[in-house]
Amino acid sequence: MPIITVKLAKGRSLQTKRKLVQALTETAVSLLDVKSEWVTVLIEEYDRENWASNGKLHSEKFGKGFGKKGAK
Amino acid sequence: MPIITVKLAKGRSLQTKRKLVQALTETAVSLLDVKSEWVTVLIEEYDRENWASNGKLHSEKFGKGFGKKGAK
Amino acid sequence: MPIITVKLAKGRSLQTKRKLVQALTETAVSLLDVKSEWVTVLIEEYDRENWASNGKLHSEKFGKGFGKKGAK
Amino acid sequence: MPIITVKLAKGRSLQTKRKLVQALTETAVSLLDVKSEWVTVLIEEYDRENWASNGKLHSEKFGKGFGKKGAK
Amino acid sequence: MPIITVKLAKGRSLQTKRKLVQALTETAVSLLDVKSEWVTVLIEEYDRENWASNGKLHSEKFGKGFGKKGAK
Amino acid sequence: MPIITVKLAKGRSLQTKRKLVQALTETAVSLLDVKSEWVTVLIEEYDRENWASNGKLHSEKFGKGFGKKGAK
Numbered sequence: 001m002p003i004i005t006v007k008l009a010k011g012r013s014l015q016t017k018r019k020l021v022q023a024l025t026e027t028a029v030s031l032l033d034v035k036s037e038w039v040t041v042l043i044e045e046y047d048r049e050n051w052a053s054n055g056k057l058h059s060e061k062f063g064k065g066f067g068k069k070g071a072k
Numbered sequence: 073m074p075i076i077t078v079k080l081a082k083g084r085s086l087q088t089k090r091k092l093v094q095a096l097t098e099t100a101v102s103l104l105d106v107k108s109e110w111v112t113v114l115i116e117e118y119d120r121e122n123w124a125s126n127g128k129l130h131s132e133k134f135g136k137g138f139g140k141k142g143a144k
Numbered sequence: 145m146p147i148i149t150v151k152l153a154k155g156r157s158l159q160t161k162r163k164l165v166q167a168l169t170e171t172a173v174s175l176l177d178v179k180s181e182w183v184t185v186l187i188e189e190y191d192r193e194n195w196a197s198n199g200k201l202h203s204e205k206f207g208k209g210f211g212k213k214g215a216k
Numbered sequence: 217m218p219i220i221t222v223k224l225a226k227g228r229s230l231q232t233k234r235k236l237v238q239a240l241t242e243t244a245v246s247l248l249d250v251k252s253e254w255v256t257v258l259i260e261e262y263d264r265e266n267w268a269s270n271g272k273l274h275s276e277k278f279g280k281g282f283g284k285k286g287a288k
Numbered sequence: 289m290p291i292i293t294v295k296l297a298k299g300r301s302l303q304t305k306r307k308l309v310q311a312l313t314e315t316a317v318s319l320l321d322v323k324s325e326w327v328t329v330l331i332e333e334y335d336r337e338n339w340a341s342n343g344k345l346h347s348e349k350f351g352k353g354f355g356k357k358g359a360k
Numbered sequence: 361m362p363i364i365t366v367k368l369a370k371g372r373s374l375q376t377k378r379k380l381v382q383a384l385t386e387t388a389v390s391l392l393d394v395k396s397e398w399v400t401v402l403i404e405e406y407d408r409e410n411w412a413s414n415g416k417l418h419s420e421k422f423g424k425g426f427g428k429k430g431a432k
Contacts, residue, residue, distance in 0.1 A: 001267065001274070002224040003147065003184070004240075007402065008248060009217060014121055018129055020247050024220075025127035027239045031232060032224060033283030036126050040147070040184075042079065043122035049374055050403040051217065052381035054396050058217070060378070067249030073195065073202070074152040075291065075328070076168075080176060081145060086409055088175060090420070093412035095171045096148075103164050104152060105211030108414050112291070112328075114367065115410035123145065130145070139177030151330065158265060162276070165268035180270050186223065187266035193302055194331035196309035198324050204306070219363065219400070230337055234348070237340035252342050256363070256400075258295065259338035289411065289418070290368040292384075296392060297361060304391060311387045312364075319380050320368060321427030339361065346361070355393030 001038045002028050009058070009066035010045035017043060074100050075112045081130070081138035082117035089115060146172050147184045153202070153210035154189035161187060218244050219256045225274070225282035226261035233259060289326045290316050297346070297354035298333035305331060362388050363400045369418070369426035370405035377403060 004024050012020075021041040028039045048059040048066075062070035076096050084092075093113040100111045120131040120138075134142035148168050156164070165185040172183045192203040192210075206214035220240050228236075237257040244255045264282075265275040278286035292312050300308070309329040316327045336347040336354075350358035364384050372380070381401040388399045408419040408426075422430035 001269075002222055005221045005223075006244075007219040007221075012248065014129075014131075016247060017121060018132070020243070021124035021129060022127045023243045023247065024240065025124070027236070027243060028222075031236050031239060032228065033285075035284070039125065039127070041124040041127075042118065042147075043124075045122065046402065049377060050405065052385070052401040052403075053217075053399065055382045055385035055399070055401075057374075057378055057381060059374075068251070069249075073197075074150055075330075077149040077151075078172075079147040079149075084176065086417075086419075089409060090417055092171070092175050093417055094415045095175060096168065097412070097415035099164070099167045099171060100150075103160060103167060104156065105213075107212070111413065111415070113412040113415075114291075114406065115412075117410065125145075140179070141177075158273075158275075161265060162273055165273060166271045169268070169271035183269065183271070185268040185271075186262065187268075189266065190330065193305060194333065196313070196329040196331075197327065199310045199313035199327070199329075201302075201306055201309060203302075219402075230345075230347075233337060234345055237345060238343045241340070241343035255341065255343070257340040257343075258334065259340075261338065289413075290366055293365040293367075294388075295363040295365075300392065308387070308391050311391060312384065315380070315383045315387060316366075319376060319383060320372065321429075323428070341361075356395070357393075 003040045005042045007044045009048055011066040073110045077114045079116045081120055083138040145182045149186045151188045153192055155210040217250055217254045221258045223260045225264055227282040289322055291328045293330045295332045297336055299354040361394055361398045365402045367404045369408055371426040
C-alpha cells in the first residue's frame with residue numbers, strides 16, 4: 001500500500017535504480033508493517049534546469065550531472 | 073476543479089489518451105457535481121525502469137512495454 | 145500499475161467515493177489493458193482555502209462546500 | 217536534492233516516523249551520492265476511505281487502521 | 289494551464305494564503321504567457337512531524353510552528 | 361522548507377525558467393517567513409498530449425506549443 005516516490009536529478013544507472021528500489025522497499029517492509037508486494041516505488045527524474053534552490057536553477061549552480069557531480 | 077492525474081507506463085497511443093481523458097472527465101462530471109470545463113486530466117508516463125513493485129523494477133519483471141505486455 | 149489521483153474539494157460522502165473509485169478503475173481497465181487489481185486510486189481532499197484559480201482562493205470565490213455548491 | 221515522498225495509511229506513531237525518515241535518508245545517501253542535508257522526506261497520510269485498489273475503498277476492504285491491521 | 293503547488297508547514301493565516309496565491313498567479317501570468325484564469329494554485333499543508341530533512345523530523349528539529357518559528 | 365512545483369506545458373526557454381524560479385522564490389521568502397535557501401522549486405513539463413481540460417487533449421484543442429500559442 002505505501003507508494004514511495006523519489007524525485008531526483010536525471011542520470012542514475014539501472015544498477016543504482018535496482019538497488020534503490022530494493023532498499024526502499026525493505027525499509028518500508030521492516031518499519032511499516034506491510035508486505036513487500038504492497039510497496040510501489042516510483043522514480044521521477046528531473047533535468048537540472050527544472051530544479052532550483054535558493055532561487056537558482058541547479059543547471060547553473062552545479063552544471064550538468066547529478067549527485068555531488070559539480071557541487072562543491 | 074478536480075484534477076485527475078494518471079500515472080502509468082509510457083507508450084499509450086494518442087487514440088487511447090483521447091478516450092481516457094474523455095472517459096475520466098465524464099466520470100467526474102457524473103459523480104462529483106462539477107462542470108466538464110472544471111475538470112483537468114494529467115497523464116504522467118513512466119519508463120518501466122522507473123516503476124517498481126515488490127522491490128523490483130518493472131523493466132526487469134516485465135520487460136519493455138506497457139499494460140499487460142510482458143506481464144504474466 | 146496505473147495510479148489515479150483525484151484532487152478535489154473536501155466533503156464528498158463515502159457513497160460518492162465508493163462509486164468514484166469503482167468507475168475510475170473500470171475506465172482504466174477497459175482502456176489501458178491492465179488488470180483491475182493493478183489499479184490504485186487515491187483521493188486527495190482540499191479545503192477551499194487551499195485551492196485557488198485566477199488568483200483567488202475558492203473559499204472566497206465560492207464560500208464553503210464543494211462541487212457546484214456556492215459556484216454560479 | 218532528492219525528495220522522497222511516502223504515501224501511506226494514516227496512523228503511524230511518531231517513533232515509526234522518526235525511524236522511517238532516518239532509514240530512507242540513509243538509503244539515499246548511501247546509494248545516490250548525495251549529502252544527508254540535501255535529502256527531504258515527506259510523509260503523506262491517507263484515510264483508508266481515500267485509498268482504493270481493485271476498485272474498492274480500503275476502509276471497506278480492510279476496516280479501520282493501517283499496515284496489515286484488518287488485512288488478511 | 290499551469291498548476292502551481294506549494295507544499296509547506298501547516299499554519300499560515302487566511303490572509304497569508306490570499307496574498308500568496310495572488311502573487312504566485314501574477315508571477316505565472318507575467319512570465320509564462322498565460323491568462324490569469326488558466327492558473328491554479330494548490331496549497332498543501334504538512335504537520336512538522338511529516339516533514340524531514342537531514343534524516344530528522346522537523347517537529348523534533350524545530351518544535352511546533354512554521355516558517356522560521358523554532359528554527360535557529 | 362516550502363517546495364513549489366510548477367506543472368506546465370513543455371517548451372519554456374532557459375531564460376524563462378531562470379526568471380520563474382527566482383520570482384517564485386522571492387514571493388515565498390517575502391510572504392512565508394522562510395529563508396531563500398529553504399525554498400525548492402521544481403518545474404514539471406508536460407507534452408500537450410498529456411494535458412486535458414473539458415475532456416479534450418490540449419494537443420487537439422490548441423495544437424503544438426505552450427502558453428497562449430494556439431489558444432484563442
